[in-house]
Amino acid sequence: MGKKLLIHNDHVPNIHTLDVYRAHGGYASVEKALKTMTPDQVTDEVKKSGLRGRGGAGFPTGMKWSFLAKPEGVPRYLVCNADESEPGTFKDRYLMEKVPHALIEGMITSSYALGAKTSYIYIRGEYFYVARIVEKAIEEAYAAGLLGKNILGTDFSHDCYVQVGGGAYICGEETALLESLEGKRGNPRIKPPFPAVAGLWGCPTVVNNVETIAAVCPIVNMGGEEYAKIGIGKSTGTKLISASGHINKPGVYEIELGIPVEEFIYSNEYCGGIRNGKKMKAVVAGGSSVPILPTELILTTAKGEPRLMTYESLGDGGFQTGTMLGSGGFIVMDEDTSIVKNLFTFTRFYHHESCGQCSPCREGTGWMEKILKKILAGHGTEQDVELLWDIQSKIEGKTICPLGEAAAWPVAAALRHFKHEFLDYVKNPQNIKDVKHYYRLNNLVEA
Amino acid sequence: MKVTIDGIEIDVPKGTTILQAARMIGPEVAPPTMCYYSKLKTSGGYCRTCIVKVTQGSTANPNPMPKPVASCRTEVMDGMVVQNVTSPEVLEARKGVVEFLLMNHPLDCPVCDQAGECNLQDLGYGHGAVTTRYEFERREFEPIDIGDKIKLHMTRCIMCFRCVKTAEQITDGRVHGVINRGDAAEISTYIEQAIDNDFSGNVIDVCPVGALTDKTFRFKQRVWFTKPMDAHRDCENPKCTGKTRVWLKGDEILRVTARKDQWDEVEDFICNTCRYDKKKKSDWVIEGPTQVNRHSVIAQNHYNHLNNLKVQVMKQQKALGFMDYNKQP
Numbered sequence: 001m002g003k004k005l006l007i008h009n010d011h012v013p014n015i016h017t018l019d020v021y022r023a024h025g026g027y028a029s030v031e032k033a034l035k036t037m038t039p040d041q042v043t044d045e046v047k048k049s050g051l052r053g054r055g056g057a058g059f060p061t062g063m064k065w066s067f068l069a070k071p072e073g074v075p076r077y078l079v080c081n082a083d084e085s086e087p088g089t090f091k092d093r094y095l096m097e098k099v100p101h102a103l104i105e106g107m108i109t110s111s112y113a114l115g116a117k118t119s120y121i122y123i124r125g126e127y128f129y130v131a132r133i134v135e136k137a138i139e140e141a142y143a144a145g146l147l148g149k150n151i152l153g154t155d156f157s158h159d160c161y162v163q164v165g166g167g168a169y170i171c172g173e174e175t176a177l178l179e180s181l182e183g184k185r186g187n188p189r190i191k192p193p194f195p196a197v198a199g200l201w202g203c204p205t206v207v208n209n210v211e212t213i214a215a216v217c218p219i220v221n222m223g224g225e226e227y228a229k230i231g232i233g234k235s236t237g238t239k240l241i242s243a244s245g246h247i248n249k250p251g252v253y254e255i256e257l258g259i260p261v262e263e264f265i266y267s268n269e270y271c272g273g274i275r276n277g278k279k280m281k282a283v284v285a286g287g288s289s290v291p292i293l294p295t296e297l298i299l300t301t302a303k304g305e306p307r308l309m310t311y312e313s314l315g316d317g318g319f320q321t322g323t324m325l326g327s328g329g330f331i332v333m334d335e336d337t338s339i340v341k342n343l344f345t346f347t348r349f350y351h352h353e354s355c356g357q358c359s360p361c362r363e364g365t366g367w368m369e370k371i372l373k374k375i376l377a378g379h380g381t382e383q384d385v386e387l388l389w390d391i392q393s394k395i396e397g398k399t400i401c402p403l404g405e406a407a408a409w410p411v412a413a414a415l416r417h418f419k420h421e422f423l424d425y426v427k428n429p430q431n432i433k434d435v436k437h438y439y440r441l442n443n444l445v446e447a
Numbered sequence: 448m449k450v451t452i453d454g455i456e457i458d459v460p461k462g463t464t465i466l467q468a469a470r471m472i473g474p475e476v477a478p479p480t481m482c483y484y485s486k487l488k489t490s491g492g493y494c495r496t497c498i499v500k501v502t503q504g505s506t507a508n509p510n511p512m513p514k515p516v517a518s519c520r521t522e523v524m525d526g527m528v529v530q531n532v533t534s535p536e537v538l539e540a541r542k543g544v545v546e547f548l549l550m551n552h553p554l555d556c557p558v559c560d561q562a563g564e565c566n567l568q569d570l571g572y573g574h575g576a577v578t579t580r581y582e583f584e585r586r587e588f589e590p591i592d593i594g595d596k597i598k599l600h601m602t603r604c605i606m607c608f609r610c611v612k613t614a615e616q617i618t619d620g621r622v623h624g625v626i627n628r629g630d631a632a633e634i635s636t637y638i639e640q641a642i643d644n645d646f647s648g649n650v651i652d653v654c655p656v657g658a659l660t661d662k663t664f665r666f667k668q669r670v671w672f673t674k675p676m677d678a679h680r681d682c683e684n685p686k687c688t689g690k691t692r693v694w695l696k697g698d699e700i701l702r703v704t705a706r707k708d709q710w711d712e713v714e715d716f717i718c719n720t721c722r723y724d725k726k727k728k729s730d731w732v733i734e735g736p737t738q739v740n741r742h743s744v745i746a747q748n749h750y751n752h753l754n755n756l757k758v759q760v761m762k763q764q765k766a767l768g769f770m771d772y773n774k775q776p
Contacts, residue, residue, distance in 0.1 A: 356631070
């Protein structure tokens with residue numbers, strides 16, 4: 001049984017209330033940090049812990065915090081990115097729903113380290129009920145003197161607000177999130193300047209994922225060095241994985257980084273193997289935008305080493321033979337899955353969510369969707385498959401924000417590893433099965 | 448700061464963008480732009496036609512930048528090495544961007560008033576492919592009136608955001624903006640509210656395509672049959688300099704626009720009175736003909752030359768036995 005640090009108490013009844021949460025050792029990190037440590041010491045502990053951003057990019061959190069500009073007389077902000085919209089990812093929802101105080105505790109401790117007097121939790125619109133749970137928890141924290149003026153009798157004051165978004169995927173991109181938080185249209189900003197210099201209302205801002213902020217509590221409690229002992233190499237600590245797809249036990253699992261992928265999929269402690277005794281075909285390891293990998297490449301790297309659940313091991317081989325840990329949206333597909341249909345679903349999503357600012361993403365995502373729809377309708381040609389590759393290569397890396405890449409990578413990976421399936425659909429349209437059913441499921445008009 | 452673009456070194460002040468540095472060198476190395484406008488703050492970065500490759504970030508950090516960057520929004524660093532036209536990769540990527548821009552464009556140049564002075568035409572001519580690989584239905588919108596003098600053809604729009612920034616920075620209030628998202632995004636006013644203030648006409652000049660056109664000039668004449676002249680008048684509006692360009696056909700002023708520089712950018716924004724209401728030659732002090740690039744289609748405006756062409760066409764028609772359509776019965 002691996003160590004759990006974030007959702008170890010999720011089975012306790014009423015853990016979402018302050019009293020029960022505190023009875024189980026909650027808010028210890030706030031007491032420890034505010035009463036015995038300086039802000040820089042907290043940042044140092046986070047640096048020592050080797051904690052990496054849990055939202056998808058895996059950027060070292062301690063380093064991100066140290067980049068924060070600290071000019072005199074300018075307020076600094078901490079913004080929690082709870083706009084969890086990556087298809088296949090639902091870990092933040094689970095955490096906020098079950099133990100909302102873990103997030104608020106992390107917000108207070110992190111804000112203390114950053115010197116932020118105000119922080120915001122930006123929750124996606126679809127999670128309105130989660131927002132209520134978090135708001136309730138914030139009320140409780142205010143009543144108990146954990147938020148507001150002079151927290152726990154110290155001279156640190158802090159206010160935390162919840163802001164519910166409109167439900168746009170793009171607002172998970174940090175600068176679009178800030179625009180949306182400012183009340184504008186959620187379009188990504190052109191960087192530089194980075195939020196650490198000019199973020200919310202032009203002030204230095206740190207934007208962190210829910211899980212990253214929650215992980216600050218155990219780091220402060222146990223010390224950064226102790227936390228760094230969990231995991232392998234540069235992938236330290238625990239990570240929440242949202243496992244979904246054709247597995248026996250889908251759900252949110254907290255793993256110690258470094259367990260083998262094979263163990264995660266087949267052990268009874270985690271996913272419990274493939275549903276109905278089928279064979280595994282492919283895995284999307286970190287949310288829909290990371291490259292899909294076939295069974296042989298997800299279980300072992302191209303060099304033949306077993307693949308581990310770490311940032312490095314999953315990324316081994318680059319995009320040719322590797323993928324990314326991403327946000328931890330682990331989607332497993334069995335042998336009956338059609339990669340083309342699956343890709344069409346993903347592409348449709350990115351087409352719908354493109355903000356429309358820059359041309360490659362605005363026009364390219366729709367084009368890719370239309371071509372895939374054509375292939376699924378049985379009218380595809382080999383040129384269409386080639387064209388698909390060409391379009392994705394012309395989107396990738398040429399856009400303002402990472403949505404362009406997020407839309408291009410799944411297409412590239414599916415073509416790289418499963419091109420035969422596309423060609424089969426093109427040459428033998430009679431092999432395309434259940435399209436009508438698929439269209440009905442997705443409220444699509446037949447092509 | 449020293450920066451090398453396509454092998455040409457230039458010394459530029461701090462805060463210069465790659466695009467500005469390239470324009471200082473000259474049009475040979477300057478990347479094309481569709482959304483950037485030096486007169487408008489925070490413009491640029493959207494169309495991605497100006498992308499360049501940075502092969503060396505700076506002297507201090509000689510690593511190349513991992514992705515192509517938008518030259519209009521990237522400031523130069525000391526010792527930066529940039530590749531524009533010398534990089535096949537950049538040209539290929541730019542070709543892709545042009546294809547994306549033209550994908551949902553109606554290509555209705557024959558009936559578009561912008562034809563002849565359209566940045567997208569130039570871009571397509573210089574960087575585009577001969578045919579499109581897009582075979583699906585194109586996006587379509589109904590043309591709408593925004594204000595009594597401006598027509599909006601959203602179908603032709605490439606979402607450069609220039610008009611939005613103009614309205615925000617030049618006029619007193621912005622009533623139009625972007626609604627919807629992704630490829631359904633469109634420029635529009637809130638419930639067809641009229642754009643009505645004394646500098647609103649400038650959105651027509653900044654529009655790189657024929658999406659925003661002057662209703663007082665629509666369908667009057669192809670631009671290459673008109674003769675541009677620099678002119679000025681004492682404008683009552685204190686914000687307007689009164690320095691304009693009038694477009695003549697014979698002795699008649701067909702339209703008035705702002706003066707544009709080498710990069711097709713407005714020099715001084717003009718007021719609506721100058722633009723729409725002063726269409727008599729007596730309103731203006733004509734300074735002389737505008738210098739037009741010899742290769743521009745507008746420079747083809749030699750009436751004698753056209754007359755010769757007409758004679759030749761008639762000769763050919765006669766030779767081929769066509770009816771003489773020009774003869775009145």
